[in-house]
Amino acid sequence: MYAAELCFTSGINPSRPVSDVADLPRLVRRAKQMLEVNKVRAIQSTTGDLRSRMRTWVYRRDKSPCRRCGTTIHVAMNGEPGRERAIYWCPSCQPVTAG
Numbered sequence: 001m002y003a004a005e006l007c008f009t010s011g012i013n014p015s016r017p018v019s020d021v022a023d024l025p026r027l028v029r030r031a032k033q034m035l036e037v038n039k040v041r042a043i044q045s046t047t048g049d050l051r052s053r054m055r056t057w058v059y060r061r062d063k064s065p066c067r068r069c070g071t072t073i074h075v076a077m078n079g080e081p082g083r084e085r086a087i088y089w090c091p092s093c094q095p096v097t098a099g
Ligand SMILES: [Zn+2]
Pocket: 066, 067, 068, 069, 070, 071, 090, 091, 092, 093, 094
């Protein structure tokens, strides 16, 4: 969940390798902030909205409109066989070339 949400808030396409991320220390800081905020809450949210179905930007929101631009959120399986995981992203906010 945090990987998907962090990629979205950073504009990074989740299919790209970590080695492609231009400013990794910044990404790590954001991850820490996201975890810290949720550590003290009973309900996890990366949007700041604690209402049901409003708590994430892209995670488990495939086929729904992006909260930022309205583009349909995509989902795909990524990774080596046996170690696949679902990745969620907005093709407009997280183009393959960005980040
Ligand atoms: Zn978007």
